[in-house]
Amino acid sequence: MAPQLLNPKDFEALINGKRVALYTLKNAQGSIAQITNYGGTLASLWIKDKNNNFKDVVLGYKSLHEYQTNPNAYFGSIVGRYANRIAKGKFTLDNKTYNLAVNNGENHLHGGTTGFDAVVWDAKQPTGDTLELTYVSADMEEGYPGNLAVKVQYHLTDKNAIKIKYWAITDKTTVVNLTNHSYFNLKGEGNGDILDHKLQINASSFTSVDTTCIPTGELTAVDDTPLDFRKEKTIGKDINADYEQLIIGNGYDHNYVIDQNTTLNLAATAKEASTGITMNVYTTEPGVQLYTGNFISDKLVGKSGKKYHPRAAFCLETQHYPDSPNKPQFPTVVLRPKEEYHSVTLYKFSVAK
Template identity: 55%
Template sequence: MLLGLGTSSFVMPACNAKQNQTESVTTASGTQTDSSATTVSTDSTNNTSFGKLKNGTEVQQYTLTNSKGTQAVFTNYGGRLVSLIVPDKDGKPTDVVVGFKNAAEYEASTEPYFGATIGRVGNRIANGKFTLDGKEYKLFTNNGPNTLHGGKNGFQAVVWNATQPNDHTLELTYLSKDLEENFPGNLNVKVTYALTDNNELKMDYEATTDKKTPVNLTNHAFFNLNGEGSGTILNHIIQINANRYTPVDATLIPTGKIEPVAGTPFDFRKKLAIGTNIEAKNEQLKNGGGFDHNYVLNENKAQGLNMAARVTGDKSNITMDVLTTEPGLQFYSGNFMQSKNTFKGGAKDDFRTAFCLETQHFPDAPNQPNFPSIMLEPGKTYRTSSVYRFFSK
C-alpha cells in the first residue's frame, strides 16, 4: 500500500537534496516520429476527434476509464489532461481538472499550459541560457527575462503520437530534435498515463538522448477539487511534505538558497487552507503573487514513491494525494489567472480558481550547481514517476 498521511502532520525524515534522476541503465529501444507526424492510435473506440489546429492538423482525444466509474480524458495536442471525473462525497461525478472543449480553444488560450505535458525542461531557466561542457546555449525567453517550460514552443505546443493499448492506458511519444528550442540532442520521450482501479492516475516518463542535455518533465494540470466552475480554491485544505523550499527573486528564479518553511506562510506541514496566509506581508509571496514556489520534499517513500502533498476540496470532500519519485514540487495557487478564457463548462478562468502541483527537479537547475542535476547523458535513460490519487470521505 502506498504511504498515507496522518490527520495533522507528515513524518519528517531528512531530505536528500542531491537525488539524481539519470542513473545508468540500458537505453530504451525503438525510435519515435517527429513533431509533424499525425496521430497514431489503436482501434480503441475510446478516441475521437478533438478538432483542428490553425495549421489544419486534426488532433484526437482519448478517454481512460476504470471499474469505479472514474474517467480521464486526454488530447494528443500537448499531451494534455482535459478532464478528470471522480466521485465526490455523495457519489456525484465531479470534473476536478479545468480545461477547454477542443484543440482550437487550447491553442487560442492566453494560458498555454492547461493540462499539458511539460518539457523539455519544466519550470524556469534564468535569463534563457545555460552552459554545458563549456558551451553556452541561448534559449527563447518567454517569461520576462527567463525561459519557462521549454521555451516558445515547448512540449505543450506539439502533437504527440498516441497509442491506447487498453481502456485505462495512454502512451504518448515524441522526438524532440537536436536544437529544438536550442536544446542539444535528439531526445526521444515516452509518457504513459494509466488510470488504475484505485482511482490513481499514474504518470511514467522516459527519455533518451544522443547528446548530453537537460531534462525535467512534468504534468501541468490545473485542479479545482470542488469541480470546474465552483469558485475559489482558497478554502481547499492542503498539506505539503516539505520542511524546506527554494526562495525566488522578483522574476521567480531561485536565489540558490534552500530555506526552512517554519515560521513562514509556506509552512504546510500541517493541514491548512490555501488562503490562510496568502495575503500575508511577505517578500516571497509578493515575488510570486501568491504561492508559486518549489518545495524540497522530505523523503518518506513507500514502493519507490514519496508522499508529496494532500489536498481536499472544502465543498466536495474530494481528496487528492500527490506521490512522486521527484525531489521537488511546485505549488502554484492560480495567481496569474485573469478571466480571459472560458472553460469547457462555461466558467471563466477567474483569479485563483485552480491550483497546480507539479512534480519536478528544482527550477533553474542547469544554472544552480547545488541543486539536483537534470542532465541526461547518452546511454542513460531518464525515468520518473508520479501519481495523482483520489478518494472522498
Template identity: 50%
Template sequence: MTVPLAAAALLAGSLLGVPASASASGPTIAKEAFGALPDGTKIERYTLGSGHGMKARILTYGGTVQSLDVPDRRGRSGNIALGFGTLDGYLSDAFTTENPYFGALIGRYGNRIGGARFALDGKTYKLPANDGDNSLHGGAKGFDKRVWKAHPVKDKDGVSLSLTYVSPDGEEGYPGTLRTTVTYTVTRGNDLRIRYQATTDKPTVVNLTNHTYFNLAGEGSGDTYDHKIQINASRYTPVDSTLIPTGELASVHGTPLDFTRPHTIGERIRDGHQQMVYGRGYDHNFVLDGTGMKLAARVTAPATGRVMEVRTDQPGLQFYSGNFLTGRLVGTGGTMYRQGDGFCLETQHFPDSPNKPQFPSTTLRPGQTYDSTSVYSFSTS
C-alpha cells in the same frame, strides 16, 4: 507494446469509435476526433475510465489532460480539471497570450531557467526568453504545443495511453535528439499514474512534468482558497522578483509556505511576506522530505469531500495557486477562470537547476534513461 488478447476486441472497437463501455465493464478506453490544427493535423481525444467513476480525457495535442472526472462523497462524478471543451480554446489568441498550460505535458524543461541560458560541458546554450528574461516550460513552443503519437493499452491494473514525441537536436535551443514517452494510466483504484521516460543522443538537460489545474469542488465552481493542503516539505527554494531561485534551501518554518501541517490555500495567500509578493501568491518549489517514491501532498475540498494525494519520486513539487488567471478564459463548463480558480501540484526537479550546481542534477547523457513516476490518487472523506 503488447495488448492482452482479452483487451484486443475492446480496443479494436473503441479505436473504431465504438464506446468501450458498450462492450465491456471495468476499465475502458476509447478514442474520438477532437478537431484539427490550422495545418490540417488531426487531434484525437482518448477517454480512460477506471470503471469506478473516474475518467481522464487526454489529447494528443500537448499530451493535455483535457478533463478529469472523479466521484465526490455522494458518489457523483464531476470534472475537477480546468480546460476547454474544444480544441479552439487551446489555440485561441487569449490562451496563447496568457499561456496557462492547462493540463499539458511540460518539456523539455519544466519551470524556469534563468537568463534563458545554461552551460553544459563547457558550452553555453541559449534558449527562447518567453518569461521576461527567463525561459519557461521549454520555451516558445515546448512539449505542450507538440502533437504526440498515441498508443493505447489495457491490462489487469487499468488502462494506459502511451504518448511519444521525438524532439530534434536544437529544438528550442536544447542539445540532443530527445526521445520521450509519457504514459498515463488510470487504475481500477482511481489513481492517475504518469510515467515519464526519455533518452538522448547528446548530453542535455531534462525536467518533465504535467501542468493540470485542479479544483476539487469542480471545474468552474469558483476559487480553491477553501481547499486544505498539506505538503511534506520542510524546505523550499526562495526566488527573486523574476521567480528564479536564489540557490538557497530555506526552512518553511515561520513563513506562509509552511504546509507541514494542513492549511487552507487562502489562509495566508495575502500575507505580506516578500515571497508571496513576488508570485502574487504561491508559485514556489518545495523541497520534498524523504527519498524515492513518497507522499508529497494531500489536498481536501470541504464542499465535495474529494481528497487528492500526490506521490512522486521527484525531489521537488511546484505549488502554484493559479495567480495569473485573469478572467479572459472561458472553460469547459462555460465559466470564466479567475485568479485562484485552480491550483497546480507539479512534480519536478528544481527550477534553474542547470545553473545551480548545488541543486540535484537534471543532466541526461547518452546511454542513460530519464525515468520518473508520479501518482495522483483520489478518494473521499
C-alpha cells in the same frame, strides 16, 4: 450528476501532417480521464464526490482550437523539455553555452515558445485505462541539444489514481525536467476559488526566489513562514501575508523540497469539504511546485461555460528544481547518452463520506 464528456470531434485535426484526437480512459470505479495528444493534455478528469455525483476536477477547454489560441496557461499539458524557469534563457553544459527563448520576463519558461505542451504527440491506447504518448524533440529544438526521445504513459488505475510515467533518452548530453501542468479544483472546475481547500505539503524547505521568480540557490526553511504547509491548513489562510516571497509571486508559486524517505514519496495532500474529495500526490521527483493560479485570466471561459479567474485552481507540479542547469548545488537534470530519464507521479483520489 453524470460526467459531461468533451466531444472528440472538437479535438479532431491534422497539424503538420499529424493526427490530433481525444482519448478516453475509464476505470472500474467509473472515473474517466480524457486526454488529447495535442500537448499530451489531460483535458478532463471525472471523479465521484461524497454524494456520488461526478466532478470534473481539472481546468481546461472544450475544443482543440481553444488550447491552440490560449497557450500560456498550460492547462493539463505535459511541460518540457524543461519545466519551470531557466534564468535569462541560458545554461552552460560541458563548457558550451546554450541560448533558449526568453518567454517569461527575462527568463525561459516551460520549454520555450513551442514547448511539449504545443506539439502533437504520437498516441497509442493499448487498453481502456492506458494511453501511451511518444515524441522526438529534435536536436536544438527550442535551443536544447540532443535528439530527445520521450515517452509518457497515462494510466487511470482502479484505485482512482491518474498515474503518469515519463521516460527519455538522448543522443547528446542535454537537460531534462518533465511535468504535468494540471490545474485542480476539487469542487469541480469553474466552481469558485480554491482558497478554502485544505493543503498539506511534506516539505521542510523551499527554493527561495528573486524578484523574477528564479531560485537564489538557497534552500529556505519553511519554519515560521507563510509557506509552511507541514501541518494541514487552508490555501487561503496565509496567501495574502505581507511576506516578500508571496508578494513576488502574487501568491504561492514556489518549489518545495520534498522530504524524501523512499522512492515514491507522498509530496502533498489536498482536501475539499463540500465534495469530500481528497487528492494525494506521490512522486519520485525531488520537488513540487505549488502554484495557486495567481495569473489565470478572468477573460477565460472554461469547458463547462464558466468563467475562470485568478485562484480558480491550484497546481502541484512534480519536478526537479527551477534553474537547476545553472545551480550545480541542486539535484542534477543532466541526461547523457546511454542514460535514461525516468520519473513517476500519481494523483490519487479518495472520498471522505
